[in-house]
Amino acid sequence: MKVSIVFYSTYGHVYQLAEAVAEGAKGVSGAEVGLYQVAETLPKEVLEKMGAIDARKAFDHVPQASVDVLAESDAILFGTPTRFGNMAGQMRSFLDATGGLWKKGALIGKVGSVFASTATQHGGQETTITSFHTTLLHHGMVIVGVPYSCPELSEMGEITGGTPYGATTLAKDDGSRQPSENELAIAKFQGKHVAEIAAKLA
Template sequence: MRINIIFYSLYGHNYKMAEAVAEGAREVEGAEVGIYQVEESFTPEIIEKMGATESKKRFEHIPVATVEDLSESDAVIFGTPTRFGMMASQMRAFLDRTGGIWSKGGLIGKVGSVFTSSATQHGGQESTILSFHTTLLHHGMIIVGVPYTQKGLATLEEITGGSPYGASTVAGNGPNTRHPSENELKIARYQGRHVAQITKKLVGK
């Protein structure tokens, strides 16, 4: 049972969330988990001006995703920051290269799930995940979110990301800002574990 996590991250917030998702998925017996990042479109000069050079180095060891990483998986968990209430352009560019897989129905019946981050508490986390689902549905994927058995979704003790649509974190704007909280990481681990459990039932492994 192969579960691939494919993310885009600029300052490292979504990378940390991806690692937590992977940790949860690995708890399920039989799960082989891969982590990939989508190709960066910003030049090194732009990344430097955005103050993200050092952040990028923390996960430069993560391989770049290919469309084969989609077709060879049983489930794919995508992670993207929010850009004006939608996915980042780098993730959109990656998905726009999946027409060949779509024409062959290569992702039909596979599990799809999404996590995200935003600069502010109400910065479009839910709309980003929900609009991302549109692409997954066009591919015929089975969408899995985070049910309310994950109690951290309902906490009123702190500002936190996380919704029934998927894990998320309030990241702040720019480098050296807020890191994912333990509650947000718990939700991300739960999402990874839940996706793996559902996938295991579907593939019968």
């Protein structure tokens, strides 16, 4: 059973979630887990002005995703930052290249799940994930979120990301806040839960 985690990360927050998702998925017997990053579309000069170059070095080693990876997977977890309540343009560009898979029905019946980051607590965490689901439904995927059997979803003692639609983190508008232990625990739960569902459907 192949579980693929396909993410785009600007400052490393989504990458950290992706690592936690992978850790959770690897805990499921028979799961072969792969981590892939979506190609950057911004010029290096723009990334330098954004202060993103150094942060991105942490995941330079992660191979680039291709649409073939999706077709070969039993479950796919997508990670994206939020851009005005929607997925990042880099992820949108990647998904827009999957028309051939759609035409062949290559993703029908595969498990799909989404996790995300936002700058602020109410910066579109839920809309980013639920709007992402529209593309997965067009591909005929089986959408899986995070059930409330994940205790960290009910944490009220601190500001935290995490939704029943998927794991999330809060990055602050300058990217200085890093994923919390609670947020990473939700991401790990999501990876394990998705892999378990995929195993049942295999």
